[in-house]
Amino acid sequence: MFTNLKTITMTSALALGAFAAPASAEDIKIGVISILEGAFAALGQDGIRGVELAVAEAGGEVAGNEIEVIVMSSDASPDSAVNAARKLIEQDGVDIIVGPLSGSEGLALRDLSKSFPAVTFLNGSSAAQDTTLRDASDNFFRFGGDGAQWMVGVGSFAHDDLGYEKVAVVAEDYSFPYTQVLGFMTEFCAAGGTVPEKFWTPIGAKDYSSIVYSIPSDVDAVFVALGGADAVNFLTQYNQAGGDKPIIGGSITIDQSILDSEGPFKQQLIGAPAGTPTVSDYDGAEWKEFTASYTGQFPDGFSAPSIFAHHYYMSAHAAILALEEVNGDLSGDQAAFRAALTDLEFVTPTGGTMRLDENRNGIVDNFVTEVFEREDGTLGNRVVKVVRDVDQSLGQDPAAFLAQGPVSRDNPSCP
Amino acid sequence: MTFFLIVTLNGLTLAALYFLAASGFTLIFGLMRTVNMAHGALLLLGGYVGFEVAKTTGFWPLGILGGGLAAAFAGALIQFGILGRFQGDELRQTLASIALSIIMADLMLWYWGGITYQVALPDALAGGFKLPLLGVGYASIRLVLIIFAVVVGITLWLVIAKTRLGAIIRAGVDDREMLRALGFDVAKIFIIVFALGGLLAGMAGVVAASALSIAPGTDLQFLLSSLVVVIVGGMGSVGGAALGALLIGLAEQYGLAYAPTYGVVFTFAIMVFVLAVRPQGLLGRSET
């Protein structure tokens, strides 16, 4: 293969022959952008499975048109997501893009979509609030909701059911945790709770011990919105330092991989609530069916679909449903297809009814979960509450919600 | 006051970890003038292997040893198979080590996946204890970490000051040509020292995986911290690595405690300041 490449580099004349993108008119091309390198690779791979599952369920075709799936990898940076999308559009000639995985990438593709009005973008799992709330793009659809929607139910549960009045926040210093904190605080502060201090830590910080000792001793609980290694590090160090406040988790903080890792901190997590749009061992009938379909299709995948498989699946599934409605007709800059997408209503794997708001952002179901100890001593998450029909304004008047301004380190605030 | 002391203690433990990571890096640099950009990858490899060994044997110290030896072997292999071919051409060595670090990171991601690993500690070290006088809880492993770094530091100093290999290293740092002129098998010595650097990196990896955790990306974090520690302390000086680690570890913890958002930037501010005032680093020799 390397020989080929060198030939192309050396003799541009040869390369010129490769310019014309091969395209067969009948195919519907779906480009998928996910993170297949670095720390997110395993998760990004699961997102791809979600798309493949949706396509497989449709038998690989829509109204006689074959569906071709083309995959590109990004590396979590917005630049790489944009490059991947451009390659898919301009070189591979895709009609639809499903992706990306992370928040900053989502904002970047939202901006890019405005330059390619003939292509329809369906968000993967990226969950930044502004992707659809502010400066929305006509051809960018998000069925999975944003990071604030994913926390709905947790704030009131913590205040009303668990009786917490004062909560400290420890979260990574970038847009996704900001959004999660907003989702939590909107409810929690409205219910009368206070958040005296927020600790924003650089992503990838190894040593949280000094933060641990800075947490005020009079709080009732600590809301932790950290991901992956950061969460493991913080929780371990908090436990080792003798920290004994209950934990409230963000959507990616108390996932199964952390519950499966070793360490005495785990005992402390029992009973910890968290918010998430996807619960791996949810026992709704639709979810069980979805899980069976997933494990049947991908024996080497996870034991149950992750949040990424779920969200990529929903986008691809929605695209296929809308395509079926218009018989695969993508003419006229996909006008009919998009109208079908906009009006789409379908039952999600979690049993709710999915539909879009006027910004083409999903009105989703959200779960409040709780860590519990299984009979064999391992830990799992179980659903304590399902909140149906969560919109992007979190149930508030949209204009008033917008007027609160974009989320940041200091917004919202209720010390 | 209690808080300040705790943060200081945290700074010391972080410094201990940084010292373990940076000492191998500076040793290799001092003797061979090779900026081993694959040092972080060696550290991560040691961490993973240490995890496997500790899990299989259930014996934590064996994990440290296993991780160290695996990285030592990989380091020797790198020097023997690739970097040693361009001895004296430091730029190409550096570039080749960048390529190696990309490959190693990708292969480790393949084998161990993107998840986070923590080495299980023996029960005696797993939890915390109440610090006397201060009356707050503190992690046992962190104190062990400080002791471990001091032991490694003293051992390293003894090796360099008292043994034949140490004498060769000291002579080589001053004048590499002299080693050749005195009839030493320089290629062999370089491989040994690279293995030694790998050993230190690998052990640091297991210790890091015990006290904190390791995951893809840990390699770059420790490579960069080693780089900064060595620039501040003085390139090629083990004592400088200790001093640099102390400064950077403390700065990072004070930064995190008192100004979390700019904590990382403090670290680099120290570095730029040192560079401006004393370009060879605090304990480094002048370049010329």
Added chain:
Amino acid sequence: MKSALFLLPFALVPFFANDFWLVQIFGRALILGIIALSLTFLAAYLGVVSFAQATMAGVAGYTVAYFGPNTVDVGREMPFFVVLPLAMIMATLSGAIIGLIARRSQGIYAIMITLAIGVAFFYFTRQNYNYFNGWTGFSGIRAPEIAGTSLREPLPFYLLIILVSALCLLFVNGFIKSPLGLTIQAVRDAPKRVLAIGIPTTPVIVSAYAFAGFIAGSGGILNVWYQERISSFSVGLGPIVDILVIAVIGGLKNPIGAFIGALAFVLLDTFAVDFIDRERFNTLIGLVLLAIIMGAPDGLHGLAKSWLSRFKKRPSENQV
């Protein structure tokens, strides 16, 4: 002059290529080539390998983002004919400052110090929200319209890239023959001797870095127009190493190498995923890099040159 002719094939691309090949492959390659050219310039004529070129380009990019139209709530908008010179000045200045910090360092020491400076800048952009908008950075940056032509259109943008590339090559080739350019090469060969003929070396080194900043800045402006965004990712370790990889695989001895390396890199970066199991293409990139470093010390440019000279043995090649 001769080396700018090398860009001639690039000028023919618009006759054949679709928008993707025009902008995504050749345009992007030339932009990265310009940034790498600033590294090649320092390496070939000052004898210093710098890791801070993506940083200098980033300074120009951030200046354009902060003072230009963007979709985040940071910065103040100014007309582009003010912003562009400002961005070039900032990039040149950043080069001068980096040169001042690294002035006493050569070889491996310069590598470490410039790398550390680059990473420090990366962390600063990630943490600072007032000027750099932190993690998220700036988006919605648009290339201006000049004389009714939008530079966002593929063809005009590509022609602009070609023009800037050619100018940068001509600048470099002219500059190295100027008295200051000669002095820079003299400092590379024998810094003490330069002092001995009465020239203080610090201003020479600083001006070499500043010139590199100027070149990198031109690439940085084009890059921010190309991406239409800039964030801490754009100045992180990834882009820093990418620029170095480009310069090295192209060859550090000749300015043209930067563009050859950039084209090879962009092709690899875009299409490696099609050639190999998509999860392992970083291994592939690493192996290709290692093979070039080990097998072709002067990069692809050196390789091509030795192949060419094998085919046509012309004795009088040394007349340049």
Added chain:
Amino acid sequence: MPINHDHKTANALEIQGVGRRFGGFWAVKDVSLSVRPGERRAVLGPNGAGKTTLFNVLTGDLAASAGTIRMDGADVTQTPMHKRIKGGLRRTYQHAHLFDGLTVRETLFLAVSSVAGGWQRFMPLKPSDGAIGKAESLAQMSGLCSDLGREVANLSHGQRRQLEIGMALAENPKMLLLDEPAAGLSPSERPRLAELLLSLPKDITIVLIEHDMDIALRTSDSVSVLHNGRLLAEGSPENIMSNEAVHDVYMGGAHGH
């Protein structure tokens, strides 16, 4: 620091009690010398006598640890190198430090224009400013006329020596310090070098370190001998040749070569 140009009263070079210490070791100690304007002075001494260190102190490559240095009557002990150069001092190096990547023309051009000074040296070249012409006449003086376009890396050893001297002659120097100009030259190249030295303008003061006794004695008016960092003897070439002490420490050593 401005340098006075008072030729009538001042010696070209006047050093008093100059020393240079490395750690606890004095490489040069308590050396006093005076050299008249236009004089040709050879500095002799066995290896390690401190000759090159003395040169480095005179040019400002190294700071003096003790003593004072006067050139044309002005105290330059603390003056940085490039200012001494502007005052008319030039040197060559024992191991030729040349700009291998440049041509002979470019090298000599740099030597000429750099001394022209100020910020002009960072400005683009004006074709009219005559620096190229001066460079070419330097090439003539140093016998490199036919090699103007060659890269320095391709010159022969002897030609590199000639180029060194050519560079040192740029912009009418007052004083030349030549550090072993004949080192490494083949026997056939040596007479040519001696010719070149003799042909230099007589108003230039030259201080010369040399191992080749023949060249040293042929081209100099007077000789100073260093031993173990100290001044051992001083006088005309004939006197030195017959000096017992010099014979013991130096001539004996020299014959060993």
